[in-house]
Amino acid sequence: MSPAVAFVVAIATSDVSSIFAPISAPADASLRAATLVLVITIGIFVVVGGLLAYGVVAFRRRPDDDGSEPPQVYGSDQIELAWTVIPIVIVVVLCLVTARTVYDVQAAVKPPGAVDVTVVGHQWWWEIRYPELGIVTANELHVPVSDPADPTPTYLALESADVVHSFWVPRLAGKTDLIPNRRNHMWIEPREPGLFRGQCAEYCGTQHAHMLLRVYVHPRTEFDRWVAAQRQPAVRDPGAAPGRRLFETTACVNCHTVQGTGAVGRFGPDLTHLMSRETLAAGAAPLTRDSLRAWIADPDHVKPGSRMPAMQLDAPELEQLVSYLVTLR
Numbered sequence: 001m002s003p004a005v006a007f008v009v010a011i012a013t014s015d016v017s018s019i020f021a022p023i024s025a026p027a028d029a030s031l032r033a034a035t036l037v038l039v040i041t042i043g044i045f046v047v048v049g050g051l052l053a054y055g056v057v058a059f060r061r062r063p064d065d066d067g068s069e070p071p072q073v074y075g076s077d078q079i080e081l082a083w084t085v086i087p088i089v090i091v092v093v094l095c096l097v098t099a100r101t102v103y104d105v106q107a108a109v110k111p112p113g114a115v116d117v118t119v120v121g122h123q124w125w126w127e128i129r130y131p132e133l134g135i136v137t138a139n140e141l142h143v144p145v146s147d148p149a150d151p152t153p154t155y156l157a158l159e160s161a162d163v164v165h166s167f168w169v170p171r172l173a174g175k176t177d178l179i180p181n182r183r184n185h186m187w188i189e190p191r192e193p194g195l196f197r198g199q200c201a202e203y204c205g206t207q208h209a210h211m212l213l214r215v216y217v218h219p220r221t222e223f224d225r226w227v228a229a230q231r232q233p234a235v236r237d238p239g240a241a242p243g244r245r246l247f248e249t250t251a252c253v254n255c256h257t258v259q260g261t262g263a264v265g266r267f268g269p270d271l272t273h274l275m276s277r278e279t280l281a282a283g284a285a286p287l288t289r290d291s292l293r294a295w296i297a298d299p300d301h302v303k304p305g306s307r308m309p310a311m312q313l314d315a316p317e318l319e320q321l322v323s324y325l326v327t328l329r
């Protein structure tokens with residue numbers, strides 16, 4: 001199989017997120033606008049491409065050509081009007097439809113059952129805060145499924161700690177930028193449970209490509225269970241005491257928070273319930289004991305350019321630290 005064919009097969013058979021399979025109201029609106037744009041532009045392509053192909057075939061050089069020029073047409077008012085007015089009308093229609101779609105999505109009134117989440121973009125991970133629920137997590141957003149009869153959409157306030165990022169989960173909504181010193185807003189209203197993938201959609205530095213997003217949409221009772229678990233204080237396993245002491249006495253605490261310890265850093269992800277997440281380093285690796293060990297030993301190897309330094313621990317220390325972190329369920 002050639003690399004190109006392998007690439008196409010990989011895309012077609014993967015669960016890559018697509019704007020053509022929306023399951024949330026803002027994504028429905030985007031798809032309607034995108035479909036209209038596609039239909040119009042495909043129409044233009046067919047007309048222009050068809051005329052071009054016709055001209056190339058019908059007026060090709062023939063053996064009995066005498067080499068003279070065909071009649072030259074200058075200053076045809078009809079033709080000039082047609083190629084000026086028709087494109088203007090098409091562009092105006094596309095502008096109006098786009099503006100109405102943007103306005104409709106932004107003007108949606110927040111229902112009382114809405115969940116509020118603040119998402120902060122960092123190089124290169126997502127900080128996710130639920131201000132009303134007192135939960136802080138990273139990279140994996142958990143939301144309830146929304147029933148049209150009793151809507152529980154999730155309203156996102158988007159901020160950035162450093163450069164411009166962009167929040168994009170194609171099946172849930174269009175892109176919205178996270179801009180330093182500014183608060184942007186968007187909302188999602190997933191009507192199906194499941195895992196929906198997304199990605200930072202604005203180039204933000206070396207590891208932009210490893211700034212992945214996972215949105216877990218839960219039935220209401222399951223979401224409530226997740227909330228209750230996240231609100232628990234960090235597990236304090238006596239068996240992991242040496243690792244905890246090591247964690248609390250190295251520079252880890254400057255960047256990470258573990259509720260109930262001296263670690264209150266905000267530069268890196270909150271680790272209070274680290275092991276409740278499925279991935280590590282904003283989706284760069286699945287979260288297992290082995291990947292965690294590899295990550296702490298040399299973050300730059302897993303994610304070149306990562307802002308997390310290697311702590312230069314010796315092997316027994318590394319093992320103690322990992323043994324502590326895996327208790328943080």
Ligand code: CUA
Pocket residue numbers: 121122124164165166200201202203204205208209211
């Ligand atoms: Cu964050 Cu690209």
